[in-house]
Amino acid sequence: MGKLVDETVEDDLRYGLIVIIWARWSIVIFAFILRLYRATEIPILVITIIGLLAVALINFALHVRILSKQAPKIRWVYLASIADMCLISLITGLEGGLNTHIFLYYYPAVLGFALVFPGKITTWLTIGVMVLYSGICLLFSEPAMKFDGDEAILIFRLMSLLGVAVVGNRYRFVEGQRRAKAAETRQSLQMELKRRSQKIPSRSKGGSSL
Amino acid sequence: MTEMSKEEKTEALQDVFYGQIVFIWARWIVIFSTLFLVLRNAQNVADIQIPMIPIGLLIVANFYLHGRFVMRQPANPILLTIATTIDFIFITLVIVLGAGGGTGIDNPFFVLYFPVMLAYSLVFPRRRTLVMAFLLIVVYFLICLLLPPRISIADGDEKVLAVRIVMLLVTALLGTMYWRIQRMRRRGKDT
Numbered sequence: 001m002g003k004l005v006d007e008t009v010e011d012d013l014r015y016g017l018i019v020i021i022w023a024r025w026s027i028v029i030f031a032f033i034l035r036l037y038r039a040t041e042i043p044i045l046v047i048t049i050i051g052l053l054a055v056a057l058i059n060f061a062l063h064v065r066i067l068s069k070q071a072p073k074i075r076w077v078y079l080a081s082i083a084d085m086c087l088i089s090l091i092t093g094l095e096g097g098l099n100t101h102i103f104l105y106y107y108p109a110v111l112g113f114a115l116v117f118p119g120k121i122t123t124w125l126t127i128g129v130m131v132l133y134s135g136i137c138l139l140f141s142e143p144a145m146k147f148d149g150d151e152a153i154l155i156f157r158l159m160s161l162l163g164v165a166v167v168g169n170r171y172r173f174v175e176g177q178r179r180a181k182a183a184e185t186r187q188s189l190q191m192e193l194k195r196r197s198q199k200i201p202s203r204s205k206g207g208s209s210l
Numbered sequence: 211m212t213e214m215s216k217e218e219k220t221e222a223l224q225d226v227f228y229g230q231i232v233f234i235w236a237r238w239i240v241i242f243s244t245l246f247l248v249l250r251n252a253q254n255v256a257d258i259q260i261p262m263i264p265i266g267l268l269i270v271a272n273f274y275l276h277g278r279f280v281m282r283q284p285a286n287p288i289l290l291t292i293a294t295t296i297d298f299i300f301i302t303l304v305i306v307l308g309a310g311g312g313t314g315i316d317n318p319f320f321v322l323y324f325p326v327m328l329a330y331s332l333v334f335p336r337r338r339t340l341v342m343a344f345l346l347i348v349v350y351f352l353i354c355l356l357l358p359p360r361i362s363i364a365d366g367d368e369k370v371l372a373v374r375i376v377m378l379l380v381t382a383l384l385g386t387m388y389w390r391i392q393r394m395r396r397r398g399k400d401t
Binding site (some may be wrong): 025 | 224228229231232235236239240243246247250251310311318319321322325327329332335352368369370372373374377378380381383384385387388391392395396
């Protein structure tokens, strides 16, 4: 059973990893462009560019492995996704927590792992993102987060992140069931064909004896 | 040729059959968020009574769709498209009316576009998804442009709006990309 689950995860990664990679490219490219546009503070700009370059390098390595038909190690794929979350959270914290639009980059990142990773890992990663983002908003918001409406904004954002994770992972599950059902049907058809094809020689054998 | 198109048609119907549960979950997220907004902001009974009418209708509709799905009698593509359009209209109305914050670009409710857009892109073909995403983006852009406080370039609002629109488009594109990959996977082809 364990092996079967592992094979499914590897198969899911083989097909779905490209979605995570493109999600990461979209984050890197747009974050890079928008960071340079109307930038004001040099330290934040430097940290962001270094972080984005590091993520781009990791993503390039994963992309090359896929293009050369080599399956990357699952552990590295998970770590890369965690690195994405950490980088987005770091920039969010530096930019002013709740009052920055940087949180929007969480959406493609969450979507990527929700579509590809198993339910348990998606659940933990989503909880991690939600806790991390809430902590950043509570501790590093500039101006500080007040409970006169700011908490509603935070809850909407958390709800929609959760929504993206639920929708993505649910679809992954449904697709898995759909493939399993198709495979079951195919298998029973093949068995039926085999059974019928075995009857013919026995009949012909009987015929020849006559 | 005819046989192939028939096969594709069946596959599209199966996409809707299997995939509509994601719409239902996306809608539950919208419902719970709106419910939270209404209950949190209520100052008097009327503040709950009036918004509860559309929310109640949405809840009934979603229970109906969820029930049909459980009974293996799923909705057809047209009904699903209409239901998604209603979801988008519902979220847009909250933004236009300014519930939960300011109107237009100041309203934080736009984030609920993301799960609904994702659900749509995972079930329908690329062309339909792109048309829906384009319409949604145009509507949201116009709302931000025309409704107060409007877009202030001095405050960097254009940058905020650009990130929102681009991320919404990216969500739709990634969803449709995954849909295509799954379709190829079912056919036993490599990506």
